[in-house]
Amino acid sequence: MKNQQSIAILGAGNLGIAIAQGLVKARVCEASDITLTRRNLDKIAEQKKSGFNITSNNSEAVTNADYVFLCVQPKQLAGLLEEIETALDSQKHVLVSTITGVTLEVIESHLKERFPVIRSMPNTAIAISESMTCICGNKLAENHLKEVELLFKSVGDTLIIEEELMKAATVLAASGVAFFLRYIRAATQGGIQLGFDAAEAQKIAMQTARGAASLLVEGSAHPEMEIDKVTTPQGCTIAGLNEMEHQGLSSALIKGIVTSYERINRITE
Secondary structure, three states, X not given: OOOOOOXXXXXXXXXXXXXXXXXXXXXXXXXXXXXXEOOOHHHHHHHXXXXXXXXXXXXXXXXXXXXXXXXXXXXXXXXXXXXXXXXXXXXXOEEEEOOXXXXXXXXXXXXXXXXXXXXXXXXXXXXXXXXXXXXXXXXXXXXXXXXXXXXHHOOEEEEEOOHXXXXXXHHHHHHHHHHHHHHHHHHHHHHHHHOOOHHHHXXXXXXXXXXHHHHHHHHOXXXXXXXXXXXXXXXXXXXXXXXXXXXXXXXXXXXXXXXXHHHHHHHOO
């Protein structure tokens, strides 16, 4: 990202705030370079204490920005773009949407002028610089995609994909955070049953999950290769794995992911 670029995050809910915090944590920009908007400013009062600019005036935020992040709910998009229309400058602004299920075509249909428009799907781990962010853009955004990718790469990892895969990316990466956290919670409960107190069990589960993921990230191995290293003949690991599979672990996970995907398709119908 170029130096001295400013950012407006319109609709600073959990994800918008996470993006802002992540960019500052990664030293991509200063908190003073980011303006957060929300109707109820009391809900982002803490962010003001951290040095972010806050306002309920979306047009004002846009006027002073180069990158405009659209982080509202799908049903709020049309009203938001109508509100900021007079403040938008097609020669200056790049629009970056994080809105679930809203296509580039739909965003463009609400704009009288043509703008570079980029869809991004980060997850809430962006607040600690560990997001997985998938990105796509319209034709006018081609010269900005790499720049926006570098922005998101500073707060995790990225993948530029075809737009038709954005809903799937939402399920696998954004909803996926909740899926993995539910596993950690279940592992913690199992640890408590085995005799650990809650804090100890959660610490073991969290670090074990981090280590397992790191083996794949850093080693680029297939999961089954790492599983084979842990399973010994007639051992406790294979016994536990087989029981989990008998109870439908993999099937339940796949069905859950597919069900989320089916649901996201209905949201925007």
